[in-house]
Amino acid sequence: METIYPYFYTKSEVIKELERLHDQNVMVPADKPLFNTINIPVNQGYTRGGTQLQNFQSVGLSNFAFNSQVTLTHDSYIYITAIAQNSAGLQDVSYSDKILVDLTPPRIEEVLDGDLLGEDLDAWKENTVYVNWKVTDDESGLEYCEWAIGYQPKGIEVQSFEKIKIDDRKAYKDFDPSLLQGKTVYSTIQCQNKAGLLFSLSSNGVTIFDQPPSMASAVIQTRPLSVTEYPAMDYYQSIDNSLRIVWSGVVDKIGVQQYKISVNSNKYNLDGEGLSFSDAQDVLFASVRNVDLGQGQTNVTLQAINKLLERSIPLHYNLTVVTDKPMKDASKQLSLTWHDGNKEFVVSWDGIFTSSHPLRFEVSAGTALGGGNIIQWQETRATSITFGLPESVTGTSRLKVYMIVRAITAGGDYSDILGTITLPA
Ligand SMILES: [Ca+2]
Numbered sequence: 001m002e003t004i005y006p007y008f009y010t011k012s013e014v015i016k017e018l019e020r021l022h023d024q025n026v027m028v029p030a031d032k033p034l035f036n037t038i039n040i041p042v043n044q045g046y047t048r049g050g051t052q053l054q055n056f057q058s059v060g061l062s063n064f065a066f067n068s069q070v071t072l073t074h075d076s077y078i079y080i081t082a083i084a085q086n087s088a089g090l091q092d093v094s095y096s097d098k099i100l101v102d103l104t105p106p107r108i109e110e111v112l113d114g115d116l117l118g119e120d121l122d123a124w125k126e127n128t129v130y131v132n133w134k135v136t137d138d139e140s141g142l143e144y145c146e147w148a149i150g151y152q153p154k155g156i157e158v159q160s161f162e163k164i165k166i167d168d169r170k171a172y173k174d175f176d177p178s179l180l181q182g183k184t185v186y187s188t189i190q191c192q193n194k195a196g197l198l199f200s201l202s203s204n205g206v207t208i209f210d211q212p213p214s215m216a217s218a219v220i221q222t223r224p225l226s227v228t229e230y231p232a233m234d235y236y237q238s239i240d241n242s243l244r245i246v247w248s249g250v251v252d253k254i255g256v257q258q259y260k261i262s263v264n265s266n267k268y269n270l271d272g273e274g275l276s277f278s279d280a281q282d283v284l285f286a287s288v289r290n291v292d293l294g295q296g297q298t299n300v301t302l303q304a305i306n307k308l309l310e311r312s313i314p315l316h317y318n319l320t321v322v323t324d325k326p327m328k329d330a331s332k333q334l335s336l337t338w339h340d341g342n343k344e345f346v347v348s349w350d351g352i353f354t355s356s357h358p359l360r361f362e363v364s365a366g367t368a369l370g371g372g373n374i375i376q377w378q379e380t381r382a383t384s385i386t387f388g389l390p391e392s393v394t395g396t397s398r399l400k401v402y403m404i405v406r407a408i409t410a411g412g413d414y415s416d417i418l419g420t421i422t423l424p425a
Pocket residue numbers: 102103104105106137138139140141193
């Protein structure tokens with residue numbers, strides 16, 4: 001009699017076969033059990049012809065059989081015995097080879113993005129996908145492994161499953177840049193053991209990008225540091241010993257590893273100071289303190305360097321340090337007039353204040369020195385202002401009105417000029 005070659009190894013395979021037969025409408029009569037006999041070894045030994053798992057059962061004249069009810073023990077051997085008997089009662093017996101029961105799938109310890117065993121990278125520039133892996137199956141061994149690449153774990157968009165040489169423990173493949181550049185890809189290794197069980201594991205991904213950080217939407221500026229309560233105008237400051245730089249909008253798919261900041265004025269030079277930040281921050285600050293920037297222009301340059309050391313184009317910001325107060329012509333007086341007809345004041349300070357940078361003015365007027373009950377902190381870029389009396393001020397006869405015009409430099413420092421006018425009786 002021929003040796004039986006069992007068509008299954010594991011319970012799942014038995015069930016699969018049962019389903020296959022069911023799908024084909026193969027009816028198995030209840031009185032014709034399908035299995036012959038299965039024997040499991042005790043300890044390391046084994047016996048052929050044993051009946052620990054199932055006694056001999058008739059299968060009629062069938063040349064196949066299965067039993068999906070049997071409970072198999074992991075990492076043990078089983079044997080199948082078939083006995084054929086003819087109508088004269090003569091018997092012959094046939095034994096299968098030992099069959100290893102492996103109920104555990106392959107053990108994939110790691111799938112890493114990288115060309116070196118045990119190395120995992122999260123970014124590189126080349127249009128190549130590298131993978132290395134560690135996979136074993138101590139019981140039945142590995143039948144095959146295959147490798148897929150996608151845009152998420154378990155994905156196959158870049159490459160569907162392809163067989164790999166298990167013992168190489170690593171593989172690589174080149175792709176068209178359009179498939180990889182700017183994308184994060186994940187390698188998945190899927191292995192089947194000799195018991196037919198599958199397992200797969202994906203890497204944690206690698207971003208492939210060969211471009212430097214983008215400055216297209218980046219914004220840089222300095223805080224308008226001022227020696228007074230008046231902030232400096234944009235691009236100016238009146239504090240000359242420190243600088244507060246603020247920027248945002250630098251974009252890099254891999255992540256910026258470092259920023260380089262340079263500051264140059266006629267008195268101070270900082271060349272490419274490297275600064276690192278956590279990835280979580282959107283708006284970034286850097287302070288330069290206790291230096292002497294001097295007067296005049298200071299240039300700030302920012303560059304971003306990503307984790308693959310690609311360097312962005314520089315982003316520039318120029319500011320002017322103005323520490324002087326507005327120059328004031330002491331020979332000139334504030335021009336104050338009262339137009340009785342339309343009840344208006346006209347105040348003019350034309351030519352009193354000068355600065356080599358833009359000036360702004362703030363005007364207050366009140367019925368007491370330093371008061372503001374007529375107008376208060378009225379801002380203007382012009383050198384004259386017209387205003388009336390509020391309804392709250394009554395009895396204008398011989399009313400004395402105090403005015404203060406404050407000229408504020410672009411840096412924020414200021415000078416005042418005072419004047420008074422007495423209204424007619
Ligand atoms: Ca196993």
